[in-house]
Amino acid sequence: MLKVSDAIALFLKNKNIDLVFGIIGSANSHIFDSINNLGYTKIICVHHEQAATMAMQTYFRVSGKISAAIVTAGGGSANAITGVMSSWADSLPGIVISGQENLRFINSMGKMRMYGIQGFNIAEMVKNITKYSKMVASPEKSIYELEKAYEIALKGRPGPVWIDFPMDIQGAKIPNISFKKFKPKIKEKSSVIDKNTLKNIKSAIESSKRPVFWLGNGIRLSMATNRIENLLKTLPFPTILSWAAIDILGNDHPLNYGRAGVYGNRSANFILQNSDLVIAIGTRLAIPMIGYEHSELCREAKVIQVDIDQTELDKISDIADIAVCMDAGAFIDSLLANFSKINNNFFEWKQYCSKLRDKYPLIGPEHQDTRNYINSYKFINKLSEYLNENSVITTDMGTALLSGHEAFEVKLGQRFMTSTGLGEMGFGLPAAIGASFAKDKSEVICLNCDGGMMMNLQELQTIVHHNLPIKIFIFNNDGYLMIKHTQKNLFEGRYSAVDEASGVSCPDFGKIANAFNITYFSIDSWKDLDRKINGVLEEKGPVICDIFMDPEQFFHPKLSLAMNSEGQIISPPLEDLSPLLSREEFKSNMIIDPHDKSLKIID
Numbered sequence: 001m002l003k004v005s006d007a008i009a010l011f012l013k014n015k016n017i018d019l020v021f022g023i024i025g026s027a028n029s030h031i032f033d034s035i036n037n038l039g040y041t042k043i044i045c046v047h048h049e050q051a052a053t054m055a056m057q058t059y060f061r062v063s064g065k066i067s068a069a070i071v072t073a074g075g076g077s078a079n080a081i082t083g084v085m086s087s088w089a090d091s092l093p094g095i096v097i098s099g100q101e102n103l104r105f106i107n108s109m110g111k112m113r114m115y116g117i118q119g120f121n122i123a124e125m126v127k128n129i130t131k132y133s134k135m136v137a138s139p140e141k142s143i144y145e146l147e148k149a150y151e152i153a154l155k156g157r158p159g160p161v162w163i164d165f166p167m168d169i170q171g172a173k174i175p176n177i178s179f180k181k182f183k184p185k186i187k188e189k190s191s192v193i194d195k196n197t198l199k200n201i202k203s204a205i206e207s208s209k210r211p212v213f214w215l216g217n218g219i220r221l222s223m224a225t226n227r228i229e230n231l232l233k234t235l236p237f238p239t240i241l242s243w244a245a246i247d248i249l250g251n252d253h254p255l256n257y258g259r260a261g262v263y264g265n266r267s268a269n270f271i272l273q274n275s276d277l278v279i280a281i282g283t284r285l286a287i288p289m290i291g292y293e294h295s296e297l298c299r300e301a302k303v304i305q306v307d308i309d310q311t312e313l314d315k316i317s318d319i320a321d322i323a324v325c326m327d328a329g330a331f332i333d334s335l336l337a338n339f340s341k342i343n344n345n346f347f348e349w350k351q352y353c354s355k356l357r358d359k360y361p362l363i364g365p366e367h368q369d370t371r372n373y374i375n376s377y378k379f380i381n382k383l384s385e386y387l388n389e390n391s392v393i394t395t396d397m398g399t400a401l402l403s404g405h406e407a408f409e410v411k412l413g414q415r416f417m418t419s420t421g422l423g424e425m426g427f428g429l430p431a432a433i434g435a436s437f438a439k440d441k442s443e444v445i446c447l448n449c450d451g452g453m454m455m456n457l458q459e460l461q462t463i464v465h466h467n468l469p470i471k472i473f474i475f476n477n478d479g480y481l482m483i484k485h486t487q488k489n490l491f492e493g494r495y496s497a498v499d500e501a502s503g504v505s506c507p508d509f510g511k512i513a514n515a516f517n518i519t520y521f522s523i524d525s526w527k528d529l530d531r532k533i534n535g536v537l538e539e540k541g542p543v544i545c546d547i548f549m550d551p552e553q554f555f556h557p558k559l560s561l562a563m564n565s566e567g568q569i570i571s572p573p574l575e576d577l578s579p580l581l582s583r584e585e586f587k588s589n590m591i592i593d594p595h596d597k598s599l600k601i602i603d
Helices: 004-014 026-038 049-063 075-089 103-109 139-154 167-171 195-207 225-234 266-273 310-315 328-338 347-359 376-386 399-407 428-438 450-455 457-465 481-490 509-515 529-538 583-588
Strands: 019-022 042-045 068-071 094-100 132-135 160-166 211-215 239-241 256-259 277-281 302-307 322-325 392-395 415-417 444-449 470-476 519-523 543-548
Touching: 004 026, 004 139, 004 160, 004 167, 019 026, 019 049, 026 042, 026 068, 026 094, 026 167, 042 457, 049 068, 049 075, 049 094, 049 415, 049 428, 049 457, 068 075, 075 094, 075 160, 094 139, 094 167, 103 167, 132 139, 139 160, 160 167, 195 277, 195 302, 195 322, 195 328, 211 225, 211 266, 225 328, 239 266, 256 266, 256 347, 266 347, 277 328, 302 310, 302 328, 310 322, 376 399, 376 529, 392 399, 392 428, 399 444, 399 470, 399 481, 415 428, 428 444, 428 450, 428 457, 428 470, 444 450, 450 457, 450 470, 470 529, 509 519, 509 543, 519 529, 529 543
Parallel strands: 019 042, 019 068, 068 094, 094 160, 132 160, 211 239, 211 277, 239 256, 277 302, 302 322, 392 415, 392 444, 444 470, 470 543, 519 543
Antiparallel strands: none
C-alpha cells in the first residue's frame, strides 16, 4: 500500500527534482509531510505564493532543471497565478502542485462558485495560461497526471503545468501496482528544414549584402547556446539580441551589435532597419522589439523567422517572407549541416555596423546626470565593470528593466534575467531567490526599484532565513517613474498615484534593512562610488543598496512621439529614436531611403 502524497514525493525524487518552492496550508499538508519524510526534495518556504512561482522560473533558467511550486487551496492557489502567467508568457517550464478541498465537497458542490471552505476550480481557471491543468479525481490517476504534466511542460514550446490534488486523494492509500503510468506518444516535429524552404533560405543568404541575425531566448530553451559561436563562424553576420537573450553573447564579441527595439540601442536599431536580410531565430518579435507598425519594420529586408510555435509565426505573417516552424537548435544544426563557411565576409556592411556602434555607445549624451543625481544608465554601465563572468543578474521592472537592458555590458558566462512577457512588478526579489538556489546559494545581483520592492518585500525574510548573498540595488525615484512619463505624455503632466505627493509613498529602505538585519549602503553621488560598490560586493550575506536617482529622469533612447512639419504628432519608425538626432545626422546613418515620417519631422 502506498499513500498518494508519498507517491507525489517519490515522483519528485524520480524526476530528480531536489528543490521546490512553496507555502504550507491545511489543503497541502499531506504533500509537505510526505516530502519531508522522504528527505530527498528540499522545500524552500517563501512568504507569498507568487514568489514561489516566480522563483521556480529563474531556478530553471539558471540550472536547466525543472522545479515545482507547492501551494494550498483558495487564496494560496489564487496568489500563485501571477507567477504562472509570467512563466506562460516567457515559455518557462514548472510544475504547480496544489492542494484542494475534499472530493466529496467538489462532487456535491461543484456547480457552486465555491465548495467546501476555500475550494474553487483552479484547474479550469488556469487552463488558458498553462500547457496542461488537471484536478486528480481518483488516487489511481495521481502519478499518471504528474508524469503527463511533466512531459508536456518540457515538450515543444516549454511552459507551466498545474495538477490539483483534493485532500482526501492526497491521504488515500492504494496498492502500489494500482497507480497508472503515463506513456508519452512519440511525435516530434521535424528537425530538418524541408528542401524547398532550405533552397529559399540559401538563395536569400547568397543574394544578401546586409544580413543580420536576430537571436532570441528560444536558442537557450533548446539548449543550443553552444552552437552560436560555430554559427557565426560559418555565417559571420552582424548579430543583435532580444532582451530575453541578452546574455547568449558577450558585449565584447565582434559580431554583437546590441539589442534592438522600442527601448533599444540606437546603433542596433539603425543596423536592423538598414539590413536587407533578417534571420530571427527563437524570438517572438513582440511589440517591444518591432514596434506597432509592421509596415515600417525592415522595409527593404527579407525576413526569415524561426519559431517552434506556429501561432507566433502567424502573428507577423505580414512581415516574415519565410516562416520556419521548428526548434531553434534544430534550425541552427540544419543551417550548419547545409552551409560551409561562406566566402563573403560582408566587409563594407560590418564596417558600417561597427561605425554606428562606435558612434552611439551604450552611454550617450542623453545619459548625463541631472540635478546632481546619479543617472541610472551610467550607474548600471559602471556596475557591470565590477562583476565577473560568473555573475547572475535579475531585474525588476521600470528603471531596473530599461536601464539594465540598455546599458549593462554583458560578459559571456553571465546570466541576465527578467520577466519580459508579463513584465510584472515584484519579479526581482523572487527571481533572485530562485537563481541563488540554482547556483547552490551563491551571489546574485538584483536590480530593483522602490516601487517594485514593495510588491514582494516580504521575501527579504526568505533571503535572510537562508542567508542568501543577494545584493539588492534599489533605484530610488519616488514611486513609479515610467508612469510619470506616461502621464506627462497623455495628461499634460498631471500626476496621480505615482509619487508621494500624488498618493504613493515608499519606506526608508535603510530602516527596512535594519529591521531585517540586512547590511545597508546608499549612493547619491559619484563620490566614493568605487568604495561603496566594492563594499556591497565584499559582504558575505545579503545587502540592500539605495541608488538615489532623479525622480524625473527620462528613459532614453526610446521610440517616442514627434511633431512633423504639418503640426501633427506622429510616431516615427524604429530607427528614429528619441532624443531625435538632427535630420542631417539621421540621414547620414541611413542606407535605405528614410521613411516619409522621418523626413517630415521638424529639426
